Amino acid sequence: MTVSVAFEKARAEGRAALVGYLPAGFPSVAEGIAAVKAMIESGVDLVEIGLPYSDPVMDGPVIQRATEQALAGGVRTRDVLHTVEAVSGAGVPVLIMSYWNPIEKYGVDAFARDLAAAGGSGLITPDLIPDEAEEWLAASDAYQLDRIFLVSPSSTDERIAMTVAHCRGFVYATAVMGVTGARDSTSSAAPTLVSRVKAAAGNLPVGVGLGVRSGAQAAEVGAYADGVIVGSALVSALADGGLPALRTLTQDLRSGLTA
């Protein structure tokens, strides 16, 4: 299933799509694959697989610790692609979320080719802006991959328009100024940002990330966004309570959107 079909399906059901993030290789490659499958069975509409990186400047402590552990366990880029391959048949689109250097090192075209071959739908690039993305724009076109760039509350209208014009699949709106991590209250800046993005995005879905950790918060965000992106809370659930806790939280998030 493609990213846009997944969003359409949720839209047809009158709800926002649930986008779940987990890093590959956490706590191990095999257990990470099992965790993504559990998340899919429990109701996520799209999956983001994080590629663990030594210098994750956009991430807060929870994801930092998980990806550090994955790297200490020896996870390699090819294990991340293997994880995509292992879960891409489960009926939801699978994206990789990665800092730029590991992809540049792999070879941008080679990475796009292997991601497409593994059944991946595309790539989310937290530290690559369209201004620097020439090679990735060409490779994603060549292998028909979705490319998701980020917009933020500090983005000007011109930058939002430019960024949205380069996105395919959806637009990733980082709702708060800051790093990833669950927060007690979701950001008040988010609805404003989403309406600014929607004004530029036309039909392209807008996903909102950073901070969501409960069904109630998901419902709040789902009221104005097309997709609710959850990362740190899922990683914490998996780290602290294993697959049962991960399933429970995923179901709670999903029911927040369905209710």
Place this chain on the structure above:
Amino acid sequence: MLPDDRGHFGPYGGRFVPEALIAALDELDAHYRKAMADPEFTGEFERMLREYAGTPSLLYDATHLSAHVGDVRILLKREDLNHTGAHKVRNVLGQALLTKRMGKGRVIAETGAGQHGVASATAAAYLDLECVVYMGEVDTKRQALNVARMKMLGATVIPVTTGSRTLKDAINEALRDWVTNVDDTHYLLGTAAGPHPFPAMVRDFVRGIGVEARAQCLALTGALPDAVAACVGGGSNAIGMFHAFVPDESVRLYGFEAGGDGIETGRHAASITGGSHGVLHGSRSYLLQDEDGQTIESHSISAGLDYPSVGPEHAWLHDQGRARYQPVTDAEAMDAFALLCRTEGIIPAIESAHALAGMLREIPALRAELGHEPTVIVNLSGRGDKDMHTAGEYFGLFDSGEVIG
């Protein structure tokens, strides 16, 4: 004139950062360009450098050292005599003054050994700014004295406990703070690296080193030097020394990287001579990385050179063949450290000792290339007080366990 509008030096530089920081980088770029064209700003910057930091620093004719080496005239650019003991005061005063101009009240900085942290805390105290310094937990323990200095100056020091708990992780943490508090905070980056406009802006704040040295050398010797040399960590003192000389084709530019135990051992900090192309901390350059693009930890006896990447302008000067980059091992640097102490009565920073060691090694080849006695300028980027613990251990000057900090 490089970089281009988007901060590119050929294929290097640019901005590889979260979109959330782009507005702040654009704002910084606009303010810095305007400030550099405003005589009020440049006048105040020059006044602070002169009256507070003690520049222009001397260009010292090192006759004892030159006689010891033989058939060479070595001139030392005495950045070690600046307030706070290094070239870094130029950069921090420039950025702190710009912070005031932007109407921001808080600066954050990263530090490895603590030199840039101390310099930042100094500038913040002088210009009445709140200052937070991120420092790897490992480094706070190795450099307790510098932590105390920063605290005396009113800064808050936050130990960083993620990743390798050293300089590169302190930069990550500073970037995380910046992305969260960008409205009222300036990130006072300590070297000529990072996303645009930092490499160009830091260069412009430290370029006085080369401008002064060029004029001083002409006045002293009646000619340009045959070569200038500097150590290269992130690249600020080297680009500060090189910049004014880049158009002078007869002047050879030498950048000496930290070779640690030797490039072949893998334990070094030589990004250009022992690394490969990639992206780290916001720009494309050379860096130390594994097959998967994960950053490899660097190693050097000198904390200030212990960084796994290098500013993009150096990557460009290297590829153009305009500057020559070579590694200098810990052992070579410490030999030069001792030599300068004994011949001139100057205790240099271990970073600066790398520049001296590399230049001394290259003098015979340079003499042969020129066919006459060379005149060379070595940038003495800092003084060695901060390194006495390391030097004392290296040369066995302490009774066991007597000295701490």
